[in-house]
Amino acid sequence: MRLHEHEALDIFEQMGIPVPRRGLATTMHEALHIAGEIGYPVILKAQVLVGGRGLAGGIKVAHSPDELKELAEGLLTSEIKGLPVRKILVCEKVEIQKELYLGITIDGYSGRPVIVVSTEGGVLIEETAKNAPEKIASIHIDPSFGYYPYKSRSLLRRLGLEQKIISAWSDVISQLYTISIRYEALIAEINPLVVLPNGGLLAVDAVLEIDDSAISRIHLPLPDRFERMENPLERRGREIGVTYVDLDGDIGLISSGAGLGMASMDIIAKNMRPANFLETGGGITADLLYRCMDLVLMKPNIRAIFINVYGGINPIHEGAKGVARYIKEHKVKIPIVAKALGNRQEETWEILRSAGVHVVTETATEKAIERLYELVGTNRE
Amino acid sequence: MRLHEHEALDIFEQMGIPVPRRGLATTMHEALHIAGEIGYPVILKAQVLVGGRGLAGGIKVAHSPDELKELAEGLLTSEIKGLPVRKILVCEKVEIQKELYLGITIDGYSGRPVIVVSTEGGVLIEETAKNAPEKIASIHIDPSFGYYPYKSRSLLRRLGLEQKIISAWSDVISQLYTISIRYEALIAEINPLVVLPNGGLLAVDAVLEIDDSAISRIHLPLPDRFERMENPLERRGREIGVTYVDLDGDIGLISSGAGLGMASMDIIAKNMRPANFLETGGGITADLLYRCMDLVLMKPNIRAIFINVYGGINPIHEGAKGVARYIKEHKVKIPIVAKALGNRQEETWEILRSAGVHVVTETATEKAIERLYELVGTNRE
């Protein structure tokens, strides 16, 4: 789960990390009020869960109430990379002497937490990593030994910084590391960590992504995981327990397994356009596939559905019953192609066929999608 | 810091360990009210911080309101091993099928936490350890690997228990281990852990001793460390930052270092009686020794004072100034013998001598106490 910037800043502040004065606004009037308390100029930051928000126009500076009204109004009626802006964070604008980078994540390959720092923070940090690797330093944390502050001091000395910054920054690293443990973070990041004219540090942005699998054991206040999903179809997917990603095509997809789903999308995309990605996970039941059919068809103008499932851990014959029931109850007329192999495959085919589903018995998804393409072609209006 | 049984039971309960229904009473009427709510018979337990409380008459069973009145009244006006009983815990009396033992402590020699269990809990547990060691099992926890529940299951299997008890007991061990970490416990103990007729477990006693050096970093509600000290002189010692133990003799003692203090007591005790143990630690100042003199003399009938300090980390010449000032301001007449060696010893002797203190310049404490004995002998009334 990714937290919004304002949620992450609140957590960082509780842990003692210096953060800017700020307030969250959902209307232009709220923004005006907050800016009045902070004093101009202020920064307006769209609270949307995408990277590269600044370059996409989601961050503005307002120097006066009039300018703020215009900018806040504009942001609150805009979309950033397809996401509507519902909230904006109004922040004090500080004088920036230098922008640093601090990130803590899990290095998947070595299976250890890693702390990454750079003296060249800001939006182009990944460019810095490529073009000036000497300005980046990182340290892996041994999972049984754990983190200690001296590790940060040693890391920062490698960047050739003055001791005053090392001391202050090392404190921020220790605090962020504690957050990353308590909140089971996959990513905890401050970019930029600003050096103020007085030499102090300020975290002017905050990223915190929590391990979904660990949420139930984090005994700390957390925002609701479902409410935050902007897209109603994706939220519905979460509710019924499947991964649903909304796309802009017209071919519905139900698959078991993320890899199989991705491969299906890749093949569909060769000459059609997927309407969604849907991955059931290992918990298929008749009811689940009934709901999946409903979810896929919530989107208007779906021209066909492709079902691609394997009976390994999943009882696909049960799933088939749900699909068949949905088709009958809702009198689904668009073509449905299914590839369903594995344990109890013949039984599954039987159920699907009797509901009018086009069952493909070859193994290759390519073949099934060829069949789908024929049907969609025939069916084209 | 040792917690009272009722404080420890509250913490155990919060963590999910099953504990008896109970209430804390400071008066007979409160006890009556609590017993009424719980239902008779009830157990009355004196809340005093000593071991062996049960054998010393601190635990009683009341079968009726009349009996409770008499017993509660009796307990609340009694002393257990010299400590006045100010509070009693009124507990439900359960039917006991078996008494188990569970303790978690730090094994000082190997420097590791250790979990100790026995199928023969109760007041005679240390006898069991000697006479029936096969009924005791223990497991050390590697400090970097940490504790996991399977360690408890494996430990309990060694006692030849049935699986149902292993499962329930293993849960209690995991909970108590978590407590021992969160509360930086030196000892966390349940004795007895009672097996009920329905096979469930109940912690009917609770010991929790917290590492004083770690208290400042435990961010959990804790009772006040000073208020709980029963003895006003010992409490005063804590307040001024020294270790003071009240004894029943008449020779006052001020020493730097616990070992030196203990050796001094051992030697004094050969033919006199120490009034106290007082150890300054490494923070001697003029003010501290002024306050130590005051503390030692708070006890009436002190016949002489022995000061035994070394100037290693301690500025003993500063300490001497405090002693001299106290003697002058309070016109102390009883004999004071001082042995003060180390850095700046001559300066120290000079200050003490000019205040009328008998300074012994030989190294052996034995010699100084011989001098003290002569003076006390002479001074005897």
Add this chain to the structure above:
Amino acid sequence: MSVLIDDSTRVLVQGITGRIGSVQTHWMLEYGTKVVAGVTPGKGGTEVEGVPVFNSVEEAVKETGANASVFFVPAAFVLDAFLETVDAGIKLIVVVPEHIPVRDVIKMRHYAIEKGVFAIGPTTPGILSPGKGKMGIMPASLFRPGRVGIISRSGTLSYEFAGILSEVNVGQSTVVGMGADPVILRNLADILELFERDNDTDGVIIVGEVGGEQEEKAAGFIARRMTKPVAAYIAGRYSPQGKRMGHAGAIIRGSAGTVEAKQEALRAAGVEVLDSPIHAAQWAIKHKLR
């Protein structure tokens, strides 16, 4: 011999009394796997599908000589059970469950490696050696014996590739699901090494996915050490990106983890990159792998 599973493999099923554990035990037995014991604390003394259930791994190993374990334990209990299993001396562990906290996986990974245990998963369909046995949830009908190894990040795509090969009479030596989590218990390169050493394997197919850096790191291993032909398919070219936040991962990897970057790294290591699963068949036939 074959990779990881052979005639001496005596399988313990952890969480055998659960819904999935018991069903999968049935399928594993039906496939001829030597399932010798199950463990569910508190359910010792019972039987599932004729297999004796024990309260602890220690007892199961002692009583049955189990030397490999497959997990169907609820995610919250996997870490504890895993450490118990390592301590009991089991040297091969397959962790099927998904949704295990990544910090638990980190602990499991380090403990297993330290103790010389070969563990795969989590979120894996397991291991299947056609005609020899299986540990996990792979549906047996799609596999047939032969000499191609498959290593897949995705469970269902591993079935797809095996099925595509089987349809053209290309059999498999062993199919291994490496697991799909951000941290896995053994990396792709470690598993490739087993196939490189295996006398029953003549070529290997890697079924990868967008994200992470398993495939890029494996490319390095292949360039340096693999002598057998390798093909690779990377799923997720069409997957929507752009919602990524945080740069730390990309900075450490120095790679974007995109399908293109992975394909390029693999190609540079001499791997044949397959555009679609169905091309696996031609590749195997071209290399005369049966």
Add this chain to the structure above:
Amino acid sequence: MSVLIDDSTRVLVQGITGRIGSVQTHWMLEYGTKVVAGVTPGKGGTEVEGVPVFNSVEEAVKETGANASVFFVPAAFVLDAFLETVDAGIKLIVVVPEHIPVRDVIKMRHYAIEKGVFAIGPTTPGILSPGKGKMGIMPASLFRPGRVGIISRSGTLSYEFAGILSEVNVGQSTVVGMGADPVILRNLADILELFERDNDTDGVIIVGEVGGEQEEKAAGFIARRMTKPVAAYIAGRYSPQGKRMGHAGAIIRGSAGTVEAKQEALRAAGVEVLDSPIHAAQWAIKHKLR
């Protein structure tokens, strides 16, 4: 040579800019100790008593060749600084401060032992080799060179014993404060072993205390391995007991940790048990130790 401190010892003082750190640096230098560097993070570039101060142990070691460290760091920061010191390659560490949480000491102890570092303390007066140098807070005037080793749990009692010997012209080879906490960084038996191996030591006095089991365990070592005469004094016979709660410690030890139990164990190992510190003089003279 002598135990732990010799001519090659180059001492680093951690927390050198603090009140106690700077005063004790003065005394250590005055005693002839080679104090080559100090560390206080944030105070690098300054000097204390003419000794250069660095921000990190790593820099101090690199610039000055320091190979031993003595701690005057506030208790809350000791663990972090200790691990830093071990990582910087220092092989002898003396931790003077008291009131360090026992769970911190546990981590320090295990890390030091794992990395082959000899550390003593916490709550120790340190180490003094008369005429050679000292690391810690022992007041030099009480010590004189000779061939008796002293190991003490109590700081001030170690001075007392050294002074009593010095008064009768019995010198000391090295005096070591083992530390007074429930867990210490090196156990008594480990320190005894150094004295047994030391060519400059002819006999050893152990100054113990009531509680714990250091002396009992040391008795085992002495019986098995010590060839030099050993005397022991145990303080605390008169100490009030009876407030002890909790049995776990006593159950593991299998001993009450009383003065009598310790004396008995030591006597059984051939140690001469001293009834009072002053008897150390006669013992040394009897064994012709100078």
